Amino acid sequence: MENCCSNSKEVKTESNVRICRLCNCKGKKVQLITLKSLLKPSALETLSANENHYFCSTIDCNVVYFDANNKKYLTSDIKVPVHQKDESPRTPICYCFDWTKYKIKEYVKKDLIVEHIRENIKENRCGCEVNNPQGSCCLGNVTAYIRELS
Numbered sequence: 001m002e003n004c005c006s007n008s009k010e011v012k013t014e015s016n017v018r019i020c021r022l023c024n025c026k027g028k029k030v031q032l033i034t035l036k037s038l039l040k041p042s043a044l045e046t047l048s049a050n051e052n053h054y055f056c057s058t059i060d061c062n063v064v065y066f067d068a069n070n071k072k073y074l075t076s077d078i079k080v081p082v083h084q085k086d087e088s089p090r091t092p093i094c095y096c097f098d099w100t101k102y103k104i105k106e107y108v109k110k111d112l113i114v115e116h117i118r119e120n121i122k123e124n125r126c127g128c129e130v131n132n133p134q135g136s137c138c139l140g141n142v143t144a145y146i147r148e149l150s
Contacts, residue, residue, distance in 0.1 A: 018054045021070055023061035027054030030135035037130040043077035055134050057084040082133045093145050094138045095131035110146045
């Protein structure tokens with residue numbers, strides 16, 4: 001499996017971005033393994049494995065994944081709550097190491113949270129492509145949330 005948290009920058013191309021037809025916002029391409037890992041069995045049975053799939057991060061949109069043929073997978077089709085769409089304090093921001101909004105808010109030394117995640121990334125322990133609904137590293141989300149709290 002490819003390291004989802006590597007430092008290499010993904011080159012944005014037309015095929016990496018599509019527009020969600022429900023909210024008209026850009027969706028980011030995700031790997032098939034992400035959908036296979038996170039779709040509930042009933043939704044997985046309808047997956048078109050030969051299509052490119054995209055993640056919609058818009059908070060007010062109920063679509064989590066969609067493809068070029070407008071096949072949609074909603075929050076109710078996903079096994080875990082989606083950080084970008086769920087305001088619950090128990091929702092993970094870091095899915096691999098269980099850093100929830102609540103735990104981050106309560107943790108006194110917030111800089112150590114980022115260091116904890118970075119250390120685990122360095123040791124190749126993260127699995128964001130199978131744990132995180134956005135299919136990519138959560139570190140940016142964690143850092144942004146910590147900044148929000150300041």
